[in-house]
Amino acid sequence: MKNYVIMRLLATVPLLLGISFLCFVFINLIPSDPAEVALRIRQTPVITEELIAQTRAELGLDQPFLVRYFQWLWDCLHFDLGVSYTNPARTVLGEIGRCLPATLELAGLSLVYVIVLSLPIGFLSAVYKDTWFDRIMRGFVFATTAMPVYWVGLLLIWLISIRLDLLPTSGYGSFAHLILPAFTVALSYISTYIRLIRNNMLENMREDYVLYAQARGLKQRAILVRHILKNSLQSCVTAIGMSIPQLIAGTIVVENVFAWPGVGRLCIASIFNRDYPVIQAYVLLVGVLFVFFNLAFDILQYAADPRLRERKA
Amino acid sequence: MTAVLEVRDLTVRFRNGKRLTSLVERVSFAVRRGGCLGILGESGSGKSMSCKAVLGLLDDNFQVEGSALFEGRQLLGEHPEVLRRLRGGRIGVVLQNPMSCFDPLYRIGEQMAETLAEHTRLSRNGIREKSLELLELMRIRSPEDVLRKYPHQLSGGMLQRVMIGLALSLRPALIIADEPTTAIDSISQYSIMQEFLRIKQAGETALIFISHDLGVLSLIADEVMVMHGGTAVESGPAARIFAEAQDGYTRHLIRQHKAVMSRFLSAIHQRPEVAA
Numbered sequence: 013m014k015n016y017v018i019m020r021l022l023a024t025v026p027l028l029l030g031i032s033f034l035c036f037v038f039i040n041l042i043p044s045d046p047a048e049v050a051l052r053i054r055q056t057p058v059i060t061e062e063l064i065a066q067t068r069a070e071l072g073l074d075q076p077f078l079v080r081y082f083q084w085l086w087d088c089l090h091f092d093l094g095v096s097y098t099n100p101a102r103t104v105l106g107e108i109g110r111c112l113p114a115t116l117e118l119a120g121l122s123l124v125y126v127i128v129l130s131l132p133i134g135f136l137s138a139v140y141k142d143t144w145f146d147r148i149m150r151g152f153v154f155a156t157t158a159m160p161v162y163w164v165g166l167l168l169i170w171l172i173s174i175r176l177d178l179l180p181t182s183g184y185g186s187f188a189h190l191i192l193p194a195f196t197v198a199l200s201y202i203s204t205y206i207r208l209i210r211n212n213m214l215e216n217m218r219e220d221y222v223l224y225a226q227a228r229g230l231k232q233r234a235i236l237v238r239h240i241l242k243n244s245l246q247s248c249v250t251a252i253g254m255s256i257p258q259l260i261a262g263t264i265v266v267e268n269v270f271a272w273p274g275v276g277r278l279c280i281a282s283i284f285n286r287d288y289p290v291i292q293a294y295v296l297l298v299g300v301l302f303v304f305f306n307l308a309f310d311i312l313q314y315a316a317d318p319r320l321r322e323r324k325a
Numbered sequence: 326m327t328a329v330l331e332v333r334d335l336t337v338r339f340r341n342g343k344r345l346t347s348l349v350e351r352v353s354f355a356v357r358r359g360g361c362l363g364i365l366g367e368s369g370s371g372k373s374m375s376c377k378a379v380l381g382l383l384d385d386n387f388q389v390e391g392s393a394l395f396e397g398r399q400l401l402g403e404h405p406e407v408l409r410r411l412r413g414g415r416i417g418v419v420l421q422n423p424m425s426c427f428d429p430l431y432r433i434g435e436q437m438a439e440t441l442a443e444h445t446r447l448s449r450n451g452i453r454e455k456s457l458e459l460l461e462l463m464r465i466r467s468p469e470d471v472l473r474k475y476p477h478q479l480s481g482g483m484l485q486r487v488m489i490g491l492a493l494s495l496r497p498a499l500i501i502a503d504e505p506t507t508a509i510d511s512i513s514q515y516s517i518m519q520e521f522l523r524i525k526q527a528g529e530t531a532l533i534f535i536s537h538d539l540g541v542l543s544l545i546a547d548e549v550m551v552m553h554g555g556t557a558v559e560s561g562p563a564a565r566i567f568a569e570a571q572d573g574y575t576r577h578l579i580r581q582h583k584a585v586m587s588r589f590l591s592a593i594h595q596r597p598e599v600a601a
Binding site for chain 2: 219220221223224225226227228229230231232234238239242243246317318319
């Protein structure tokens, strides 16, 4: 177990290096001069060639590509993610730190929605397979996976906020502001997990251990919850592990629809402003989240499944 | 002596949309206390299906007709809750594939305990003592360790023995064993058969032993019913069936079995080093 964790931790190092390098390459392929854009955003009245050259030197953009990459990497290792190009008074770390709580609130509530809704619905859909309940839920799953997130967001704003006037349309502040955007983020995950849990349960129902549990005279409810549901959730645990960073990264569209001041909006603004250090930091953050959660949930599954635990112990 | 279980004209059909497919057709059998009925047939012949129908283990897609009297009580059409209480209590069940019959996520002790808790009013300690007693009865060494083990940590033969122990736990009137020796290696098969012979000799239980293995059935069955394509093609005392079968299919099975056995014996005699 200990060896396994150490091995997995070591394996994340090349992975993160790869992610950071790729992200650096792609960002530098954006075809416009970040120095020029930065000057424009700082509202410099007259932008001359000299001024651009001077800014390029200031931002270190006159260095060759690889030098810049290793400089950035070296700074990253010292937890220095640089300074925003557009606003030199702000550090990237500070910007991310300012916006991250809002995104975590959003992703956190979405996760609660996902678990609270998909678990009972998936369970009941499997138990009452082919009844009206299951049919309605299958329609719901089909519809919500087919609809793009931003459109669902707009529909919800139109229906709940404008027509019914129940919740604020957008912005940040109270819990009421959080409900709609979080539901929008959660919706496609809810459908995914309803289907996953339903199918896992139906698959498990055909297993020998279920027949034997019935032959032993156990109560049907105990078989469903203690045995079938628990076995069905095994594979969901890894999936949830991947979904958490996806939720955090996936807020990017919804944050823009609902004017939610999180890292997603920060990232979009930075892309428009060619603010390289912020974009790089965001991509790196998401990469680290994926690697970390993947690792954490693999370990968690180890702890939960006696068969896996045995093999690697 | 009256029969513990008496099945008359059992018919099972599978509902496939509007079509009904007949799986078991008018099968009748009976088994008395201390006796053993062997049901012989190839896979798909309806032997397991008949027993599942009697136990109420088939879902709504199946249509069951006929009569099954267990200790004078009609089982077919009985409330599922009543059948559930009988299963694992008055009727013990042993299935094939012991390796996949236990939930992989729970310890053996937990799975034994949930069964005992369902059918008895024993306390936690009582359940533990009863579990240990059952494992000892099944001649399992270091039963305390076995209770703590997960199913994948035990061999098929061991799990099969746990299953038999559980089936015996409440002094059942009837044990239904569905291919209990099929999925395990031949050495375990031998010792599992010894357990069943012990159960039979104790004489308190009626035993229904389902198998496709003629050799296994000839060891234990007093009565044999041969099934083929959903019907009982022949039934009667085991000795008569093995000696002078009337039905063509039965004779075919016996001939095959004898051919295999004689080839096996001649192979052993030609190569004595194998036997030694």
